[in-house]
Amino acid sequence: MKPRRKEWIVYRTRQQREDELVRALDIHPLTARILVRRGFTDVDRAYRFLNPRLDEMHDPFLMKDMDRAVREVLTSIDRGEKIRIHGDYDVDGVSSVALLYQFLSALGARVDYHVPLRDQDGYGLHVDNVRQAADDGVGLIITTDCGISNVEEVALAKELGLRVVIVDHHTIPDELPDADAILNPLQQDCQFPFEQLAAVGVSFHLLVALRKTLRDHGVFEHIPQPDLREYLDLVALGTVADVVPLVDVNRTFVRHGLEALASRRRAGVSALMERAHVGDKKITPQTISFRLAPRLNAAGRMGDATICVELLTTDSYARAIKLARKLEKLNDRRQDCEKEILEKILPLAREQFEQQRKMLVIAGRKWHRGVLGIVASRLVERYHRPVVLVGIDEEGLGKGSVRSVDGINVIEVLDAAEDLLETYGGHVAAAGLSVREQHVEELRDRLDEKLTRVLDQEGLPRPRLRIDCEVELNQLDVRFGRDLSRLGPFGTGNREPVLLCTESKASRVRIVGNDHLKAKFRDGSGTLEGIGFSMADDRSLLEQRVSVAFVPRFATFRGRTRLEMHIRGLRPAKEHCPDRVEER
Numbered sequence: 001m002k003p004r005r006k007e008w009i010v011y012r013t014r015q016q017r018e019d020e021l022v023r024a025l026d027i028h029p030l031t032a033r034i035l036v037r038r039g040f041t042d043v044d045r046a047y048r049f050l051n052p053r054l055d056e057m058h059d060p061f062l063m064k065d066m067d068r069a070v071r072e073v074l075t076s077i078d079r080g081e082k083i084r085i086h087g088d089y090d091v092d093g094v095s096s097v098a099l100l101y102q103f104l105s106a107l108g109a110r111v112d113y114h115v116p117l118r119d120q121d122g123y124g125l126h127v128d129n130v131r132q133a134a135d136d137g138v139g140l141i142i143t144t145d146c147g148i149s150n151v152e153e154v155a156l157a158k159e160l161g162l163r164v165v166i167v168d169h170h171t172i173p174d175e176l177p178d179a180d181a182i183l184n185p186l187q188q189d190c191q192f193p194f195e196q197l198a199a200v201g202v203s204f205h206l207l208v209a210l211r212k213t214l215r216d217h218g219v220f221e222h223i224p225q226p227d228l229r230e231y232l233d234l235v236a237l238g239t240v241a242d243v244v245p246l247v248d249v250n251r252t253f254v255r256h257g258l259e260a261l262a263s264r265r266r267a268g269v270s271a272l273m274e275r276a277h278v279g280d281k282k283i284t285p286q287t288i289s290f291r292l293a294p295r296l297n298a299a300g301r302m303g304d305a306t307i308c309v310e311l312l313t314t315d316s317y318a319r320a321i322k323l324a325r326k327l328e329k330l331n332d333r334r335q336d337c338e339k340e341i342l343e344k345i346l347p348l349a350r351e352q353f354e355q356q357r358k359m360l361v362i363a364g365r366k367w368h369r370g371v372l373g374i375v376a377s378r379l380v381e382r383y384h385r386p387v388v389l390v391g392i393d394e395e396g397l398g399k400g401s402v403r404s405v406d407g408i409n410v411i412e413v414l415d416a417a418e419d420l421l422e423t424y425g426g427h428v429a430a431a432g433l434s435v436r437e438q439h440v441e442e443l444r445d446r447l448d449e450k451l452t453r454v455l456d457q458e459g460l461p462r463p464r465l466r467i468d469c470e471v472e473l474n475q476l477d478v479r480f481g482r483d484l485s486r487l488g489p490f491g492t493g494n495r496e497p498v499l500l501c502t503e504s505k506a507s508r509v510r511i512v513g514n515d516h517l518k519a520k521f522r523d524g525s526g527t528l529e530g531i532g533f534s535m536a537d538d539r540s541l542l543e544q545r546v547s548v549a550f551v552p553r554f555a556t557f558r559g560r561t562r563l564e565m566h567i568r569g570l571r572p573a574k575e576h577c578p579d580r581v582e583e584r
Contacts, residue, residue: 006569008549008578010467010500011037021046030476031483033469034497050486052252054229060205060212064190069165069181070209072140076163077109081139085113086125086146087309088199089300091241091293093145095234096167096200098312100144103207106226107214115306118370122399123432125150134160142167145199148184149425151177167206169199169244171411171425194248196493200238201250204231233260233269234312240285241293243429245493254489258283268311271320272296275328282554285491295324298331301370338371342378345389353383358451359413361444363390363398363437373401373430384463386410388447392437397422402431406464408451416450417443465569467549467578468497473504474525476552481563484552496551503573506542521548521565530565538570545573 013036021032024043027050040046048056060066076083083104087097097113104111114129116122121129124146130153133141140163143150147166154164154177164179172186183202185192197205207228214220236257239250246254262283264270276291299305311323345362352360360379369391376387380403390400404410409428414421420443424433435443476499490496506519515536520529530550532538550565571577 006463006465007580008465008467008500008569008571009580009582010470010578011582012469013037013583017041025050028477028480028483030469030471030480031487034487037468038494052255054252054256057208057249057252058193058205060209062190063183063185063192063202063205064187065181065183066206066209069167069183069206070213072163072165072180073104073109073142073206073210074213076140077104077107079139080110082137083109083111083140083142084133084136084138085111086129086133086141086143087113087115088123088145089115089118089305090145091296091308092198092200092238094296094300094305094308095238095241095312096144096203097309099200099203099207099231099234099238100142100167101309102313103210103226103231107210113306113309115300115304115309117304118300125153127153127156129153130157130160130162133157134162138162140165144203145169147177147179148182149173149177151175153177154179167199167202169197169202171427173425194250196245196248197250198239198242198244200235200242201244201253204228204235204253207231229256229260230265232257233263233266236261237288237292237296237312240288240489240491241297243492246285246489246491247493251489251494254285254491258285258489261287266312267314267317267320268323271317271324272311272327274321275324285489289491294334295327295331298334299327302330302333302337302368334371334374337368338374341367341371342375345375345379349379349383349387353385357385357444357448358455359386359388359444359447361388361390361440361447363392363400363440365392367391369399369401373403376401376403379403380405386413386451388433388443390433390435390440392440396437397434398437398440399434400432402426402433404429413447413450413454417446420446465549466495466498467500470500470502472525473501473521473523473528476526476528476563480552481554484554484563496553498549498551498568500547500549500578502547502577503545504548505545509539509542511536511539517542517567528563528565530567532567532570535567535570541570541572547571547573547575547577 013033017036018029018032021035022029025047035046040049085097085100087093101111101113125143141157142165144167146168148168148170157164166179166182168184183206185195185197211226232253235253239254244250261269272292278287278291296308299308307323307326311320314320348362349360372389372391376389379387384405386404386408388400388402390398392398402410410431414424420435420439422434424431426432501523504521504523506521509519512518515534517532517535517539519542520527548567549569550567552563553566554561555564
């Protein structure tokens, strides 16, 4: 049994709308077609999309409890109380901690931070952390990227005389903690117009609100006003790494945050880029996703993520280089561990796949829990179905990671096994859980049954390749190349344009690296170099004319930048292509 072949969907738009955008915005016709395909048919909306501005951010005080959060923070600063920022060990968590720590320090606050250990403390606020904060004389705890589910821990904090402000973006539980303020745009009665912020985005809105309040009170007549643009590199790191949609204000943050990253003003960012061999390449969301984030995440997966906060806040380049080297070694360990576990899990996953399980649920002992989420994502890519991986400790308690496919809300699926689970929570596409070893088999059956019920007769959604439009290669000219960067930054919610060349002949076909397919493609209008990563098995297809689905992307080689095709799919040209056409 093989994973189902992707369905190719091509979108066709109305010429009249495209022509209006071309005239009004002076853009390439292909750019206009992509904008219309994505719903930007109005000239004003399309202009704002191409030119995102920081001064068009939403009012942070629209977020529920923002006024209370600002009051609690400023009260602690005025009293000279100690503030502790309690974060999470992923990139969103450590960038949020670094952001709040640096800004509050600049305001003269007595502030420190705590990043929990994944294996020892687990996720979120722990009772031992609360007691330690009380012993250390902390007056205010600010949780960031966690806290929304910590009812008992917040209650203990209040008993011990501490105040708590929660800054989070995770799914709202049935019962909320009795915190002094909760910032989370997902709260039902929150008036903030955009719900899909990363925790670092929520934290940044807190900074904007704090600065506005201080400015309104005339504080900056006596001290320098902080420039919040200097913090946008941290916001970009957390936003991209947490895979929230790059739309609305997230896109604005990342567009400007990438410029801040490229300046390398932050010692830790500069050192991290040096060790990641970024060189003089353009900084994109892919730079974060594939070069920077894995190194930062490795600390939380394999050790102590506190060093990430130190890296992102130090002014010493020498210290930053030492920390970046440490992260590199941790990332090497993470890669080795991931490879080892994947080799053990693949036969088990294949067996469940052959059994036509709708959801793969796999558990084992002596698996490093820090890499289970990555391995689960690899299995989702391979088998295109939701995956649960559980690492079981010596006491029989399993902690696991859940990853899903488009169209399947894993939280709703996990609800069917609530009585079997010790804990669970997360997002639509990714979650965490804990379960006793003796319940794993029943959990597998229960989740499979639930997923079978919610799916239609066709079963799991067929993997799809959404193609923005058909093109001739000569359309990909300098003018389109100029517009391409304005359509970005690309990521979840604003993916890179996928184009289709339906009649193409390949030449200079070769395999590069281990299994990458490279060739020059020619249609009736022009030629373009193309590369398909991990597509060596498709080499024989290029002995005939093919339809090529590809992402246009800039590549730099020996100082020369040019547009090339990053292949997403190949089919013989004689086959029916596409599978489906949708009008927009």
